[in-house]
Structure formats: C-alpha cells, structure tokens
Amino acid sequence: MKIILGSASPRRRELLAQIGLEFEVLVSNVEEQVTSTVPYEVVEELSVQKAEGVLELLQKQETLLVIGADTIVACDGQILGKPKDAEDAKAMLRKLQGRAHEVYTGVTVLYVEKSSVEIPGDKSILGEDGTLKVQRHTFHEATKVVFCPMSEEEISAYVATSDPLDKAGAYGIQGLCARYIQGIEGDYNNVVGLPVGRLYQEIKHWLE
Amino acid sequence: MKIILGSASPRRRELLAQIGLEFEVLVSNVEEQVTSTVPYEVVEELSVQKAEGVLELLQKQETLLVIGADTIVACDGQILGKPKDAEDAKAMLRKLQGRAHEVYTGVTVLYVEKSSVEIPGDKSILGEDGTLKVQRHTFHEATKVVFCPMSEEEISAYVATSDPLDKAGAYGIQGLCARYIQGIEGDYNNVVGLPVGRLYQEIKHWLE
Numbered sequence: 001m002k003i004i005l006g007s008a009s010p011r012r013r014e015l016l017a018q019i020g021l022e023f024e025v026l027v028s029n030v031e032e033q034v035t036s037t038v039p040y041e042v043v044e045e046l047s048v049q050k051a052e053g054v055l056e057l058l059q060k061q062e063t064l065l066v067i068g069a070d071t072i073v074a075c076d077g078q079i080l081g082k083p084k085d086a087e088d089a090k091a092m093l094r095k096l097q098g099r100a101h102e103v104y105t106g107v108t109v110l111y112v113e114k115s116s117v118e119i120p121g122d123k124s125i126l127g128e129d130g131t132l133k134v135q136r137h138t139f140h141e142a143t144k145v146v147f148c149p150m151s152e153e154e155i156s157a158y159v160a161t162s163d164p165l166d167k168a169g170a171y172g173i174q175g176l177c178a179r180y181i182q183g184i185e186g187d188y189n190n191v192v193g194l195p196v197g198r199l200y201q202e203i204k205h206w207l208e
Numbered sequence: 209m210k211i212i213l214g215s216a217s218p219r220r221r222e223l224l225a226q227i228g229l230e231f232e233v234l235v236s237n238v239e240e241q242v243t244s245t246v247p248y249e250v251v252e253e254l255s256v257q258k259a260e261g262v263l264e265l266l267q268k269q270e271t272l273l274v275i276g277a278d279t280i281v282a283c284d285g286q287i288l289g290k291p292k293d294a295e296d297a298k299a300m301l302r303k304l305q306g307r308a309h310e311v312y313t314g315v316t317v318l319y320v321e322k323s324s325v326e327i328p329g330d331k332s333i334l335g336e337d338g339t340l341k342v343q344r345h346t347f348h349e350a351t352k353v354v355f356c357p358m359s360e361e362e363i364s365a366y367v368a369t370s371d372p373l374d375k376a377g378a379y380g381i382q383g384l385c386a387r388y389i390q391g392i393e394g395d396y397n398n399v400v401g402l403p404v405g406r407l408y409q410e411i412k413h414w415l416e
Contacts, residue, residue, distance in 0.1 A: 188396040
C-alpha cells in the first residue's frame, strides 16, 4: 500500500518512519480556511484541507493512503499557532510556563481506491461515476502538557536557540524544552505533531 | 560543572544531550544488590549503587555531578526487567498489551565538592576528615503507560525486530512500539529511561 504524507514537517516524517511505515511526502499549497474556533474542530478542518489538497496533485492514482495533519496548542481557550517572531514566542511561553495546556492534532486519512474502470486516453483511475473513489476518515487526539515554572531568563535563553520559532505554542517537547516539561496526559507523539499510536490503529486494516 | 553519566544506555545519553548538558560517560561494574521488592525502592537503590560505583572510579576529583539511573516496568505488582530471551519478551508483551502498567526510573545525583584541603602526595581532593565531600540526592519518577491490544502476530513481529530484547518490560516506547501506545500519564522521557524534566529541575541550582 502506497502511503503519502501531506506534510512538510520533518517531525511528522520521523514519527511515521519510527512506526515502520514507508511513505512519500507530497505537500499541497491549499489555502487554509478555518470556520471554527473550537480547537479540535480547527485541527480536523485543516487536516482535511491538507489531505485533500494532496489528492489534487496526484495525476495517476493507484490504491493509496493520503495522510494530512495539523497541530495547535490551546491554553485557556486561546489557540496558539506558530509564533510570529521572538517576542511572540516569549509571550506564548510566559503564558504556558508553570501550568497545564492542551495540544490538539487533527488527522485525516484518505483511502483512495483503485477502480477497475479506466477512462481511455486518461490514466487517472476513476470510479464508474467519473469521480475518484475516496474514503475519508478524520479524527483528533488531545494531550495535556504540564510545564514547570520558567524564569524570564530561561524563556529568553530558550527563544534565543530559535527552536520555538517554527513550532505551535512556541516549544518543541522533543528538544531542549524537555527541561521544562513536568509531565503529560495522553499521547506524547501527538504533541510532537502526529499521534502515530492512534493513527496506526486506525489505518492498520487498510495495510493488511 | 563537569557532569558524569554513570550509564551505558545510549537512550539516557541522548536524553541528557537533548536538554543541552555536556557530560562524560563512565560506567561502574558494581554488583547490583536489591533489598526491596517495591518498584520505586528498587530503582532508587540501584541508582544509588550505579552512581556510587562511578565515584570509586574517579581518581582525581574536581567539583562535579555524577548521575546514576535505573528503570523498571511494573505490572500488577510484578517487576519486569530486561527479558532473558525472545520467549520471555513475548510473555512480557502478552502481559502488557491492552492495559496500563507503570514505569519507574530511580535517579541518584552525587554532588562531589572540591575541597580546599589537599593531601600532600595525593591529588585526590578530600574533606578535612579525609573523606570526599559528597551530597547525595535520590528521587524517582513514575509514569503510567497504556498499551493498545496486540495480537499474537503483532507481538511475534515486534519481538522479531529484536528491539524489545535489551529493554525493561520488553518494549521501547521511542521505537516501532509507538504503534501500540495509546497514551501515558507522567513524563515520557522517564519511560525512555531518564526523567530529564525532573532531573534538570533538581540539579539546576548546581549548574548556575
């Protein structure tokens, strides 16, 4: 089964490789459109858009899985995406330090089925009604993360490493910031960017 | 501050490097002696022995920290160490699958202080009473881990990778086995083998 990961994140790539799957990476440039402000709905919506954006890039379909994912941090109902700059990163870390917050990753899996019907002169594989035969499955995982207290000096020093700048909520749990993580409740890899335990359980019937 | 990690585990080495500490590795060959059957007492005892074993190897002391650690898995009050062989690994995984268990890591930090007193002809640095000035700090972290159900085929396939054979409880949460991890409560790195969040918070007053 061919698997396509619709994400440019090197962390998601590492996680999918970690659980022993072979896959290709193909990233769409869809414009992200969010209609909700509820964290789990936001990440589910964005994961759908990322996965379906990849589908449009595929010229010749075979039976395959496309995986799209999006991760955000939520604290007191406020959604924290990637920081705009170092000052924004510091403001996020000041908010997160010494307390709990939630990390949400939405995942969409598209199972694109090979049809027996081929249109002459067009190698796209389409269903009998001329459309792709696609099953869509979307879910999310939420993980609670508890930060140790951080001093202003610790926040500044961490932001100066530039590790926070490309990450939702301005931290990477899998990097230096592990110094300041007291504990979590839920899936650790969900915080890194892809809940590979849940994902594997959800797709394994297609892999067999 | 010189830091010495008294562990041969490549995973502990990676974790300590991840939080940005520079250190050397020095492993003692002390015979491990356990007097308790209570999981947290077992790992604390073994961490003390590992750290103090390293101390004996040091010829010329300067001010330094020695870190010893030991990790075990406990399920229904039964302690699971490293499996003896593939069959033992399978038996452990059959026990762990589809439910929760606990992982305990005990950590001992020895702060070996440079004394102003030097014995002529002996470059060892000793306290005024002729003994090393050592502060010992021991603690443990416990993390709950929940496994997804695993079939006999999944257990056999995982053991065949040989990943479980050198690990307490016959699994490595940071490897392929992430497929089967539903979630945790506590510190993820504690399950990998060293609770670097807690450790950093406990030693940072010595690092400044």
